[in-house]
Amino acid sequence: MSKGVKTITDAEFETEVLQAEEPVLVYFWASWCGPCQLMSPLVNLAANTYSDRLKVVKMEIDPNPLTVKQYQVEGVPAIRLIQGNNILASAEGVMGKEKLISFLDTHLN
Template sequence: MAVSEFTDANFAAEVLESGGAVLVDVWASWCGPCRLMAPLMDWAASDYGDRLKVGKLEADGNPQSRDGFRIQGLPTLILFKAGQEVARHEGAMAKPQLKAFLDAHL
């Protein structure tokens, strides 16, 4: 499964109204650690695609979603289940950490 692109326009339909689990990667083009997370989002979409929708939300271009979820630092990963936030991690992480984060909440 491919990584989705979330925006202010589609966030409610794609994330908040989703009946399943959704991992949102809040990032910015100027954020070095965010670029390190991009391959891990591809990995998560591939390895967890049967249980999880994975998508990216560009922080600067989507202020309504960014501010609505009180994003303080980048990257920020937010895991939603049935439209509710169930877990959050701020900062980059390695693949084993991401796997543990997902396994703990799925």
């Protein structure tokens, strides 16, 4: 059963991401970002496909400047794969389904 994608804020980041037992895919997005609209379905797909070994959260960049700055998000859409205090992988810009699956498979297997 899918856990789905949870929307989080700066205040929830430590609890939801840094203290999570499993790796966490953090999807940074903005409501005004056209390419983010293309990525959202893929992020949902990742949450459904990898729900057994990955937690997926999304964070809107404008109301959450602390985390955006800390994780050096310079453009959206952006993703960070985080486990504990470690960034396992990061990417910015739109990626297709195959690239996202390859990105996740490389770091989760």
